[in-house]
Amino acid sequence: MSQTTDSQDSAPASQSSSDAVSPEFQLDEIVVTAQKRSESLQKIPIAVTAFSGRSLEARGINNVLEVATLTPGLQLSNASGEVIPFLRGVGNTANPVGNEASVAVYVDGVYFSRLPSGFFSLANIERMEVLKGPQGTLFGRNSSGGVIQIITPDPSHSTSLRGHIGYGSFSTVHGDVYATTGLGEKAALDIAVAGTKQGHGYGRNITSGHRATFSDDFTARTKLLIELGDRTHILLSGFYAYARNGALGNTYPGTTQGLQSPPIAGTPASFSAAPPLDFYDQRSDLDNHNLARAWGGSLRVEQELGNLRLKSITAYLHDKEHQLIDGDYGPRPNYRADLFSKVEQITQELQLSNAPGERLSWIVGLFYYNASGKYDPLAFQGSAFFPNDVVGDSIVNSFSIYGRQRAKSYAGYAQATYPILPRLKITGGVRYTMDRLSGSGHNDISVANGIAFIPGPVVTGRDRTNKLTFKVAADYEFGENILGYASFSRGYKSSNFNLLPFSGVPNKPETLDAYEVGLKSELFNRRLRINAAIFRYDIGNPQVQLLNNGAVVLSNADSSRVTGVDLEGGLKVTRSLTMTFGATYLNSKYRRYLGAPSGPPNPVAPFGSVSPQIAIDASGNRTPMAAKLTAVAGLQYIMETAVGALDLSTDYAYNDGFFWEPDNFLNQKPYHLVNAQIRLRPSDKISTAAWVKNLVDEKIAVFAATQEGPSGYPFVAGPPRTYGVTLGFEF
Template structure:
């Protein structure tokens, strides 16, 4: 480990040295030179500050729970503003990789599965949370089925890389995605856009904001998407698949400011979606074991199954944020409640054979209460302290696997259905604090602690078989079980502001993700917490009269008790017998080449390896088709979903036209490829994607955009891997979107 850290330090030193010499003429920073920081209640979603002197824009983030200049925060944060997301053609959380290298968001049966720097999980189920937390306007969203977000009134998206073990309510080993929406304004503003693309995809977005009274402002955002055609077709019944039947969402805020020191913000949202984006098939190059099959080998996005794929999702929530400035202290209270229901059904053998069919329905509810106490900004000592309470319930009213063809359990040939019922409850409370001390002019030390006590309960769990005559056989008698997990996590950091435009830092963070139960497969038992220790060094610089922002970091992760998914005869489960080592380099450059040309480049090198992993699930290809499912030692293998290198580059060229402008934008993304399972049997090869847009902005607020995504039409899995069928298994693949293109017409005021 020390060798890796030394290499990272040397690399950063080599990069910092020329930057320091370049900036020697700049004055030393003092308190007056620091950028103005908003109070705790002013969300950084007011975002990118105006560009100064034609240079790159200042970005405001809340990585340390207060609004700060991105370049003064000793944390790696990838930030994308509303305009950047629009130009890159990013309308949902799944495509964030295009602007944030090292970030991948996979999708399985309506669940979002984010991965940052190779830390993530493909596990889904009632009460199963991901190692990368997703927040919307400071509210944590626990259910993975509720995080496949469609973007509309987005101000900016912040991706915090590395464990967040101190300041954020739910400890996250991999990182955090913070989505910030627009704030209501006292003056009337708005945006309406109509989009139509191939596959008869139609989308309407609308946003309106304005003052209701002297102290009260409100807004409402609306979005609706439908597709007349799917990316593919089910050749068994001719039905369209990979198709959005509807995706509707509405979100509204009320902002009440009775005084300069007090604000109340009430947010409500509701969304409903129905699609067949879980259209799985036998993966490329794989065959199905008898008696299933034959595997379909036609067009990539076509399938041939006897049971149609379907995902239905309905969710909503409400939150209230109260901010009070008392002068010497600022108080913030965030109260939130959310509820969601997701239903998913799919062919479980992924062929036209009348074999396996599965469906499940998960109902989630959560309540959270956070209290923050913040010192004023700008002093020699700044601090944040608080407490966080989280209570959640996720239950399977039913999770069913039906066996209409070949017998799955030879001793019970009449059996056609296996049902699992369970509820996973979470009751968590934590206290946290972090302080930053300006030791000398330019030198700051940061220290933070968080103590979490979390109780997990698997309640009313049972599993039984139902025969064709209606009789049942109990496999797992009804039971309830609880476990408590207590953990202290921390953050230590030092940063030095060499000049107003150059800062270097080093940090050590510990993050953990609670243990829990496997409600999908009760026989899998419980799993332990995972712990990640992260060491990082880096620098942030703004050069050439603010024409270039260049940031880089090197990191090393010591990852213990890694929670990984394994395929089981009925469903999946989490086990954690692995230890891993991950290290790499993050680089980002944002440049204003000329007044017309902007360029943003991000690169990440990432090396992940299981240093110890005995008893891992291993899939061995069988000559007769499918895979033999066994166990083995995969120590030394590459960690899952960890490409060695990812690169994204976006260029925007703006040409004045009359009183408006033409914007030409293009994004290139490269991924060196990655493995889907710890056994390193199934791999997505290296691929490249291109996206682009041309937008005409008219002086009166009208705009017209022509856009195209994945112009190279590369087939990339949304999720891939081996599904167990007892002692054998098969490769099943769900594909992400192919080439899409279309036009958007809108109006802003």
């Protein structure tokens, strides 16, 4: 399926001789690079949802996380500052170092293995594409659920400047600026900067009185384009991202409200916290937060060799994070987790393809990935670990976990499309991946404020996996604007070690076989677009998480199956009014999952959950974050007035609710989101907008998990209703 942008935001497609309708009275065509070459979205056998940056601006969206409210089947969770994508029910809620998402994220062709939320502020987005289903041939490892591509514009030789400044609820200031200019005839430069500062949290820490559940971020990106003639293009890019937000500190409403079990004998009554007073409040002895800093760069070289196109993309990513979490969520220093992590990543990709317009369209490539990640360390402190450790509110001892992992991946791939009949095309692709994994870890105890250490033994481990992924598809043009397709493809998610603590034994790689049949149609002179797909995923060894006293452990179920239907489209009601709509229905269940962890409420008293967790048979249970029904609808209206163009936009999203974990105990209830914006454009250079998000003020968790022990179930609260104004300029 596909979704296009609003009519004012992208150039219209060329019309046939029989199409006498004005382009202003048609839905716009959008060109995507879902198959690593520019193609019409409606002409490829892949379900894709795409948006232009201009259309997102018209709808009041300034963060990629909000795109989930426009895309049925997509959920973007935010756990302690890390983005966790789920697409069509595929993903996993674990975000520790070493574990990569099942939905791969690419920015300007570069794979990002870590996804701090600060990466996703929109400053200079040209286009965003959501590729649904496994993309194991062209994108490879860790794209079993799909791919999210973010494309930013290249520098222009024409000088321009545009940006926004806004103020909203909770004393939130947001701004972004994009500037580009030429540097002579052969070079051009640009820079994009965006930032958000939230003065007040959505809640507060009752103990300290400080803000809680908040998000501050800053991003900067620059590109230098060098053109050595018409056939050689060099693009050098660099970026920096900073994000600080309130981490896990809330306890999930319901049977566990942050209440604690009786205190440990001989210690103060420190496991007796009262629940927070509000959904967004915390009652911790420290201010939970996550701090992430990332930087990196890439070098892209494109060379035309006759009718061939050679592309090289070299990239580096460095990510450092610090999390401070109150593991008992109470006002006394019983349990603190202090995490220091670091990830470095190098990627190299070579692509060779033929020129557009040839009968046989093909691409071949090589890919190399080298990433190291470590916890240095994760330190646990408090009376939960050292019963006699509390002296007033000071902590003198700690238990630390050190873990590191290096992952190397080598892959070669090829894909081709050929029309065997005038209207019938076949596509075939194959990729062979070799993954090499190594790691080590140890634990130690620090006593007397670090004066003495008691080191533990070092554990090491290695793993190697070779995997073949592929795609076979056929598409048939039933008419000029009607395309049917069928595909069978395989995706693959790599294994990894659990670093907290380091186990020495990796979990199993996850494989996904996808069967899909779809129809893409544009009717009534491209005023109506209706796209639909029916799909089934058979997943072997799906990876699932367990949260064990602050440590995230990833393991495997035996198998699961997802069946579903996608529907998406748009309608050009009048020249001024455009409607978009979409829905995804899922039936996603474990076919076999023996020994699944479960942490039901403590049967003795309503304080926390049983410890240790019990094992259950989760076969037949719904998989996490797989809502049966998600639906979206939007209206965009443009009205000319005496003082300029007035853009009215409203978007509605419905989520039928889902379970957070395989035991199907914790659940997110159904919810409705309504966002709206009114924007006045007195001229092409100035705009003023008023907006509201989560109009009906739904209380939504963006992450939750079962944690064994008396501390309750942690969760991260999503934003409440917010509103504000934004001023835009462009010169």
